[in-house]
Amino acid sequence: MMEKKNLDWANLGFGYMKTDKRFVANYKDGAWDEGVITEDDKVVISECAGVLQYAQTCFEGLKAYTTEDGHIVMFRPDMNAKRMADSARRLEMPVFPEDKFIEAVAKVVKANEAWVPPFGSGATLYVRPYMFGSNPVIGVKPADEYQFRILVTPVGPYFKGGAKPLTIKVSDFDRAAPNGTGHIKAGLNYAMSLHPIVTAHNEGYAENMYLDSATRTKVEETGGANFIFITKDGKLVTPKSDTILPSITRRSLCYVAKEYLGMEVEEREVFLSEVKDFAECGLCGTAAVISPVGKIVDHGEEICFPSGMEKMGPTIQKLYDTLTGIQMGKIEAPEGWIYTVE
Numbered sequence: 597m598m599e600k601k602n603l604d605w606a607n608l609g610f611g612y613m614k615t616d617k618r619f620v621a622n623y624k625d626g627a628w629d630e631g632v633i634t635e636d637d638k639v640v641i642s643e644c645a646g647v648l649q650y651a652q653t654c655f656e657g658l659k660a661y662t663t664e665d666g667h668i669v670m671f672r673p674d675m676n677a678k679r680m681a682d683s684a685r686r687l688e689m690p691v692f693p694e695d696k697f698i699e700a701v702a703k704v705v706k707a708n709e710a711w712v713p714p715f716g717s718g719a720t721l722y723v724r725p726y727m728f729g730s731n732p733v734i735g736v737k738p739a740d741e742y743q744f745r746i747l748v749t750p751v752g753p754y755f756k757g758g759a760k761p762l763t764i765k766v767s768d769f770d771r772a773a774p775n776g777t778g779h780i781k782a783g784l785n786y787a788m789s790l791h792p793i794v795t796a797h798n799e800g801y802a803e804n805m806y807l808d809s810a811t812r813t814k815v816e817e818t819g820g821a822n823f824i825f826i827t828k829d830g831k832l833v834t835p836k837s838d839t840i841l842p843s844i845t846r847r848s849l850c851y852v853a854k855e856y857l858g859m860e861v862e863e864r865e866v867f868l869s870e871v872k873d874f875a876e877c878g879l880c881g882t883a884a885v886i887s888p889v890g891k892i893v894d895h896g897e898e899i900c901f902p903s904g905m906e907k908m909g910p911t912i913q914k915l916y917d918t919l920t921g922i923q924m925g926k927i928e929a930p931e932g933w934i935y936t937v938e
């Protein structure tokens with residue numbers, strides 16, 4: 597067993613910390629090279645690189661962590677590989693082969709074994725694969741050369757001392773257009789979300805609830821997490837839309853709800869007007885798994901969920917405990933969900 601870095605694991609924040617190794621592969625003359633693990637954390641590209649001029653970049657996010665029996669594992673990396681391929685295709689970028697993606701992620705996690713937080717610390721190793729157009733582009737077109745990189749950084753529990761329900765607002769900004777790029781993990785979706793989130797934070801809200809931009813009547817998602825709702829009779833309802841990012845956490849929770857907890861699951865259009873009738877609300881994403889929402893403010897009108905502002909609602913808590921139990925190896929996982937790094 598490799599010696600761990602001497603970090604205060606239990607008190608890590610959610611931020612970037614430079615680790616020892618990263619993975620880099622280059623695409624040139626129509627092909628990807630083998631890629632290498634390197635200690636060089638600097639990227640040197642042309643001042644006119646496609647990513648700098650026209651934001652040709654996409655990314656992924658997943659976690660590696662230590663299970664109770666001491667294995668380093670990752671949660672469903674094949675889903676990230678596939679989603680990154682979808683993102684690349686939509687942005688006219690070359691696909692990094694899905695099997696090579698999983699291999700590379702495993703390799704960089706292994707190379708940074710000393711940075712993988714120990715079991716029980718609440719911390720994890722956040723893994724960030726990303727790709728960008730690297731050669732000069734001035735007329736608008738896709739780049740010819742690309743770099744695919746994976747960096748890792750240890751992160752603390754998203755909510756220290758347990759998750760308190762959030763207050764969020766219905767945004768007047770739009771996140772995604774019909775037939776646009778809302779369904780892929782493109783950097784450009786985040787660039788344009790910065791002004792709305794800074795505005796929301798200044799007003800005292802934790803997040804924005806975005807509505808569908810065509811009719812502004814249906815719930816989409818926040819800047820970086822999908823919604824789940826629990827009805828008063830215990831059903832899980834989650835918005836279906838072509839313009840939301842297909843969260844792996846949300847899809848996993850829907851499976852867990854159905855197959856482990858025997859719940860009914862509805863993936864359908866969700867109207868803002870019916871949100872007041874739900875019993876619980878949560879935001880799902882890799883970072884926090886589920887963040888409970890206690891209150892949604894729609895232009896001064898408050899929607900307060902019966903689950904309150906003190907703790908997660910009981911059903912969302914059960915979903916959270918089951919999914920994190922599966923991730924940590926305490927509950928048997930569905931076939932193929934846990935990838936052991938070795």
Ligand SMILES: *Cc1c(COP(=O)(O)O)cnc(C)c1O
Pocket residue numbers: 657781817818819820821822841842843844845846880881882883
């Ligand atoms: C990454 C992301 C999510 C969460 O997806 P996970 O796969 O669960 O981490 C949700 N919404 C947006 C816009 C995202 O970029």
